Amino acid sequence: MSVTDTSQFDVVVVGAGVAGLTAAVSAAEAGARVVVAERAPRDEAGGNTRYTEAFLRMKSIDEVSDDFAEMLLGDFQGHPDPGLVVETLRDRDSWSAPARTLSVVDPDVVATLADQAGPTLRWIRGHGVRFEALPTPFLTTSTTRLMPIGGGAALVEALTAAAERLGVEFRYKTAARSLIVEDGAVAGVRTSRGELRGRVVLACGGYEGNPELMARYHGRGGRYTRPVARGGHYNKGDGLVMGLAVGAATAGDFALFHAEPVDPRSGMPEAAIFAFPYGILVNKEGRRFTDEAPGPVDAWYERVARRIHAQPDGIAYAIFDAGWADVPNFSAAIRTDQPPIEADTLEALAAKLEIPADALAATVAEFNKACVEGEFRPLEVDGLATRGLEPPKSNWARPLVAAPYRAYPIIASNVFTFGGLKTDDRARVIDTDGEPIPGLYAAGELTGMYYTNYTGSTSVLRGAVFGRIAGRQAAEG
Numbered sequence: 001m002s003v004t005d006t007s008q009f010d011v012v013v014v015g016a017g018v019a020g021l022t023a024a025v026s027a028a029e030a031g032a033r034v035v036v037a038e039r040a041p042r043d044e045a046g047g048n049t050r051y052t053e054a055f056l057r058m059k060s061i062d063e064v065s066d067d068f069a070e071m072l073l074g075d076f077q078g079h080p081d082p083g084l085v086v087e088t089l090r091d092r093d094s095w096s097a098p099a100r101t102l103s104v105v106d107p108d109v110v111a112t113l114a115d116q117a118g119p120t121l122r123w124i125r126g127h128g129v130r131f132e133a134l135p136t137p138f139l140t141t142s143t144t145r146l147m148p149i150g151g152g153a154a155l156v157e158a159l160t161a162a163a164e165r166l167g168v169e170f171r172y173k174t175a176a177r178s179l180i181v182e183d184g185a186v187a188g189v190r191t192s193r194g195e196l197r198g199r200v201v202l203a204c205g206g207y208e209g210n211p212e213l214m215a216r217y218h219g220r221g222g223r224y225t226r227p228v229a230r231g232g233h234y235n236k237g238d239g240l241v242m243g244l245a246v247g248a249a250t251a252g253d254f255a256l257f258h259a260e261p262v263d264p265r266s267g268m269p270e271a272a273i274f275a276f277p278y279g280i281l282v283n284k285e286g287r288r289f290t291d292e293a294p295g296p297v298d299a300w301y302e303r304v305a306r307r308i309h310a311q312p313d314g315i316a317y318a319i320f321d322a323g324w325a326d327v328p329n330f331s332a333a334i335r336t337d338q339p340p341i342e343a344d345t346l347e348a349l350a351a352k353l354e355i356p357a358d359a360l361a362a363t364v365a366e367f368n369k370a371c372v373e374g375e376f377r378p379l380e381v382d383g384l385a386t387r388g389l390e391p392p393k394s395n396w397a398r399p400l401v402a403a404p405y406r407a408y409p410i411i412a413s414n415v416f417t418f419g420g421l422k423t424d425d426r427a428r429v430i431d432t433d434g435e436p437i438p439g440l441y442a443a444g445e446l447t448g449m450y451y452t453n454y455t456g457s458t459s460v461l462r463g464a465v466f467g468r469i470a471g472r473q474a475a476e477g
Contacts, residue, residue: 007195007196007197008197008198009033009196009198010027010033010198010199010475011027011032011035011474012034012037012188012196012197012198012199012201013035013037013200013201013203014036014176014189014201014204014238015036015037015038015047015202015204015205015444015446016038016047016156016160017050017156017203017205018152018460018463018464019203019443019444019445019446019463019467020036020047020201020204020444021046021160021163021467022120022159022443022463022464022467023441023443023468023470024036024163025127025163025168025468026472026475027201027472028167028168028471030471030475030476032471032474032475033167033198034163034166034169034471034475035169035170035171036168036169037175037176037189037191037196038170038171039174039175039204039236040231041172041173042172044231044234045156045170045172046153047204047205047231048152048229048235048416049152049155049156050152050156050231051153051228051231052460054152054460055145055147055457055460056117056145056457056461057144057456057457058117058131058144058145059144060146061121061122061125062118062121065143065144068114068455068458069111072105072110072449075451075453075455076452076453077104077105077451077452080102080104081098084096085102085104087099088102088104088107097433097434099434100433100434100435101433101434106251106424106425109423109424109449111425112465112466113465113466117461117465120461120464120468121146123468124155124158124159127158127162128158129148129149129150129154130148131146132146132149133145133146135332137272137332138298138333139327139328139329139330139332139378139379140297140379141296141297141298142295142296142299143299143457145457152460155464171196173193174192174193175191175192175236176189176190176191176204176239177189177190177192177238177242178190178242178245179200179440180195180197185437185439186200186246186439186440187199187439188200189242199440199441199474199477200439200474201441201443201470201471202239202243202421202443203442203443203444203470204235204238204446205234205416205444205446206235206237206240206417206419207235207237208226208227208232208257208417209227209232209233209234209236209237210236213237213240217254217255217417217419221314223314224309224313224314224315224412225309225314225413226411226413226414227413227415228262228413228414229270230269231269232414235416239442240421243421243429243442243446244421246431246437247437248429248430248432248437249430249434250419250421250448251419251420251422251447251448251449252448252449253419253448253450253451254417256306256417256452257414257417257418258302258416258417258454258459259302259306259414260301260412260413261273261276261304261305261308261410261412262335262410263408263409263410264315264410264411265409266336266337270413272301272336273318273333273334273408274333274335275318275320275327275330275334276297276304276318277292277395277396278293278323278324278327279318279319279320279324280292280318280363281304281316281317282319282355282360282363283312283317284311284312284315284316284354284355286350286356286358286359286360286362286363287359287363288363288367288391290308291391291392291394292304292393293393293394293395295394298456302456305410306412308412309411309412314411314412315410315411316409316411317353317355317408318407319349319400319405319406319407320340320405321401321404321406322402323398323402324406327378334408336408340408341353341406341407341408341409342405342407343403343404344403344404344405345403345405347361349406349407352407353407353409364400367386368399368401370386370389370392370397371386371397371399372384372397376396382395384396384397415454416459418448418454419448420442420446420447420449421442423441423442423447423466426469427443427470429442439477441473442470443467443470444459444466445463447462449462
């Protein structure tokens with residue numbers, strides 16, 4: 001295909017992760033002629049979806065978790081104008097433009113996500129993907145989860161095959177550059193390989209792979225993180241930039257990203273260290289800086305990872321003693337392919353970590369003194385807490401006294417960025433006047449939904465649900 005080609009379609013999908021693929025399949029099933037533009041080559045296509053285990057916050061294939069809507073709507077979203085909030089309690093047609101563009105979680109979007117999660121998973125199952133409640137790396141949990149057998153890669157392969165069977169065209173190694181707007185409506189996309197015309201579904205992820213946007217929104221701290229998996233490096237924020245250029249409103253917190261604690265020495269996808277609650281965390285100065293175990297690790301790891309990110313150079317070290325052997329399946333919570341850093345003394349461990357030995361020794365001594373007798377129950381929140389220590393450790397607090405000592409470095413990886421385009425419950429992109437932009441739809445990590453804390457195991461699910469909706473809406477025009 002030459003760089004001057006122009007092709008006409010009914011629907012142009014940008015991105016081939018779960019949101020883009022469900023959009024493509026849905027649109028094709030509705031009778032539309034569909035093309036997918038994907039920046040990555042075929043064997044790496046799929047964005048973050050290809051590399052994730054794709055946990056889904058579900059009780060069963062038909063039911064979302066009991067806390068699903070509560071967690072999404074209960075996310076702290078700042079202090080919005082109460083007059084605008086009151087407006088949103090009335091009929092939507094009566095809302096003012098400021099209410100329609102308010103950057104808060106839309107209850108209609110959450111309701112649609114909850115209602116359509118089961119039907120969407122059953123629809124995907126009809127395309128060859130099986131879902132089960134399989135073991136996770138979280139040794140303590142706060143919610144229920146399903147996952148596709150084969151993880152996100154299974155979703156990518158099955159949905160790509162379904163799209164191809166339906167006649168969807170794929171243009172790999174094709175980056176979107178700008179939206180084509182004619183007569184007030186989006187009419188296509190200019191890409192690195194020519195124009196693709198049709199109604200547009202943006203599903204090309206966040207901006208975690210773009211250092212300039214990371215610096216713009218996250219300041220110097222943007223340099224202390226990196227995408228959690230290879231797919232994130234393809235997420236350059238194209239959809240966000242294109243949407244803003246045609247007047248899209250925004251949602252989600254642009255100052256935050258979904259943080260996961262990973263071993264910076266590893267290049268494997270999601271090299272997570274979820275075992276840190278059973279040890280202590282120290283920074284480069286050899287000092288503790290956070291409660292390592294406020295509750296179940298699946299509910300708290302992001303907030304702890306954020307505190308790691310705030311430390312000097314954005315790094316910390318999880319330190320354990322021989323007591324780690326008392327934790328069943330401890331190794332399941334260590335996802336890195338790199339070995340622990342081990343030593344027979346704290347002084348020798350400090351030397352290997354290149355942190356002050358005297359500070360580490362003092363930190364461990366203070367921690368050990370604050371530990372009390374009690375029953376250690378590693379697979380449940382046990383309340384075995386320190387006393388008189390700041391910051392405290394609320395659970396699983398046992399003295400570090402038995403060699404060998406081992407440590408893992410941890411940084412906060414960037415799973416996806418929170419800030420994105422504002423969409424409604426029909427996946428239409430909303431402009432800064434609160435009106436849908438004709439011909440433009442969006443789904444997945446490109447859309448803003450999260451503010452203070454990520455509601456775990458909902459990202460792939462929202463991508464699938466609203467990708468499917470976006471494809472159908474775009475096909476119908």
